[in-house]
Amino acid sequence: xxxxxxxxxxxxxxxxxxxxxxxxxxxxxxxxxxxxxxxxxxxxxxxxxxxxxxxxxxxxxxxxxxxxxxxxxxxxxxxxxxxxxxxxxxxxxxxxxxxxxxxxxxxxxxxxxxxxxxxxxxxxxxxxxxxxxxxxxxxxxxxxxxxxxxxxxxxxxxxxxxxxxxxxxxxxxxxxxxxxxxxxxxxxxxxxxxxxxxxxxxxxxxxxxxxxxxxxxxxxxxxxxxxxxxxxxxxxxxxxxxxxxxxxxxxxxxxxxxxxxxxxxx
Numbered sequence: 001x002x003x004x005x006x007x008x009x010x011x012x013x014x015x016x017x018x019x020x021x022x023x024x025x026x027x028x029x030x031x032x033x034x035x036x037x038x039x040x041x042x043x044x045x046x047x048x049x050x051x052x053x054x055x056x057x058x059x060x061x062x063x064x065x066x067x068x069x070x071x072x073x074x075x076x077x078x079x080x081x082x083x084x085x086x087x088x089x090x091x092x093x094x095x096x097x098x099x100x101x102x103x104x105x106x107x108x109x110x111x112x113x114x115x116x117x118x119x120x121x122x123x124x125x126x127x128x129x130x131x132x133x134x135x136x137x138x139x140x141x142x143x144x145x146x147x148x149x150x151x152x153x154x155x156x157x158x159x160x161x162x163x164x165x166x167x168x169x170x171x172x173x174x175x176x177x178x179x180x181x182x183x184x185x186x187x188x189x190x191x192x193x194x195x196x197x198x199x200x201x202x203x204x205x206x207x208x209x210x211x212x213x214x215x216x217x218x219x220x221x222x223x224x225x226x227x228x229x230x231x232x233x234x235x236x237x238x239x240x241x242x243x244x245x246x247x248x249x250x251x252x253x254x255x256x257x258x259x260x261x262x263x264x265x266x
Contacts, residue, residue: 071103071104071105071106071146071151072146072151073100073103074098074099074100074103074106074144074146074151074152075098075099075144075151075152076096076097076098076099076142076144076152076153076154077096077097077098077099078096078097079094079095079096079097079140079142079154079155079156080094080095080096080156080157081093081094081138081139081140081156081157081159082094082095084159085159085162086132086138086159086160086161086162087134087161087162087163087164087191088129088132088133088134088161088164088191088192089129089164089191090129090132090161091126091127091128091129092112092126092127092129092132092138092140092159093125093126093127094110094125094126094140094142094156095125096108096125096142096154098144105146105147106144106145106146106151107123107144107145107146108123108125108142108143108144108145109121109122109123109142109143109145110122110123110124110125110140110141110142110143111140111141111143112127112131112138112139112140113138113139113140113141114131114132114136114137114138115136115137116137119131127140132161133161133192134161134162134163134164134192134239135160135161136160136161137158137159137160137161138158138159138160138161139155139156139157139158139159140155140156141153141154141155141156142154142155142156163192163237163239163240163241164190164191164192164241165237165241165242165243166188166189166190166196166235166236166237166241166242166243167188167189167190167191167243168186168187168188168233168235168243168244168245169187169188169189170186170187171184171185171186171187171233171245171247172184172185172186172187176221176251179220179221179222179223180220180221181218181219181220182218182219182220182221183216183217183218183219184216184217184219184247185215185216185217186198186215186216186217186233186235186245187215188215188235188243190237190241192237192239192241194237194238194239194241195237195238196215196235196236196237197213197235197236197238198211198212198213198214198215198216198217198233198234198235199211199233199234199235199236200217200231200232200233200234201231201232201234202230202231202232205229205231206225206226206229208220208221208222209229209231211233215235217233219249221251225251226251227250227251228248228249228250228251229248229249229250229251230246230247230248230249231246231247232244232245232246232247233245233247
């Protein structure tokens with residue numbers, strides 16, 4: 001009588017165990033590992049990593065460029081006062097380099113000094129030639145500014161204003177018509193405003209050709225002047241400066257019908 005209930009329990013266990021183990025009468029398939037649900041996260045794509053790294057590098061480079069052009073980082077490179085040899089008619093000019101080359105938000109201020117005295121302070125890099133004279137010593141302080149803030153300052157070398165040579169502006173010749181007294185006029189100037197002297201130089205110059213201190217050359221050719229007469233006009237200042245002009249006079253024989261002669265410069 002007691003064995004029959006045990007057999008019934010055993011039969012029920014046989015009916016439910018296959019269903020729990022994945023079997024069953026409806027043959028419904030169990031999802032495999034290949035059928036991943038949408039919530040599963042796949043492994044990172046290597047190409048995606050490279051793209052992210054490239055974007056990060058670009059961001060860093062952009063930030064570096066911004067830092068490189070920060071006005072606070074700008075500095076002066078070499079500064080020079082030109083020309084290297086100054087004369088009375090020269091225009092002193094400052095040349096200055098800035099590192100980095102492009103530094104937005106910066107500006108220059110230049111202070112020119114003449115013989116130790118401030119002559120000009122402005123953004124201009126040039127000094128009027130009217131302010132310098134022979135013998136002056138000129139230098140400049142170059143200041144790099146960012147707004148009202150001074151970033152850097154450098155001083156150029158001292159340059160002395162040298163003696164300027166005179167300049168011969170023109171030589172005016174007369175129309176020579178036979179024997180007589182004639183004047184060749186020399187017009188010259190000196191940038192330093194110094195007094196000038198006039199001379200002539202040449203080989204075997206005739207006595208009737210002479211230079212005056214006021215810039216006139218006197219000539220008194222006689223009846224038989226040379227066919228060609230060459231010489232140099234020399235203009236000197238009182239500090240060793242000079243200017244020269246070569247002159248050639250060609251005398252033509254008198255025309256028998258008119259009795260005239262001529263002279264010209266070549």
